[in-house]
Amino acid sequence: MPEFMDVHHNMKGITQEDLLAAHNADLAIQDDEKVDFKSAWADPESGLVYCLSEAPSAEAVQRIHERAGHPADEVHAVPLRV
Template sequence: MPLFMDIHSLGAGVTVADVAKAHAADLATQGAYDVSYLRYWVDEGKGQIFCLVEAPDAEAAHTVHREAHGLVADAIFEVEEG
């Protein structure tokens, strides 16, 4: 299955705790779309979040974020693990 990295730029106020809640919502939603959110990283200082996800396509990954919590990515890149 393809692997994607997405980037969210939310600005000041993003906390690891808030992102953990959003990730839990992704996990609860992802099964309906054959998506698997694997890991995430947070840069609190810059207000950025990075998510690693296996999905059939970028749109499926986007749909899970939108339905789970509404925090859609600014960009989604297909990546290969090295």
């Protein structure tokens, strides 16, 4: 299954609890689109949040994030990784 890294901007001040709640909201509905969210990272100072997932498409990742209430600003395929 292809991997994707998505980016959320404008989330300044996000806390560990906020990040966990957003991630759990994705996990609760990810099976609807056959997405598997692996990890999420956040920088409260810059407001950037990154999520790594396996999914059939970037559109599937975006649909889950939109339904969970936090659409991604960017979704990038990750064709190579070590």
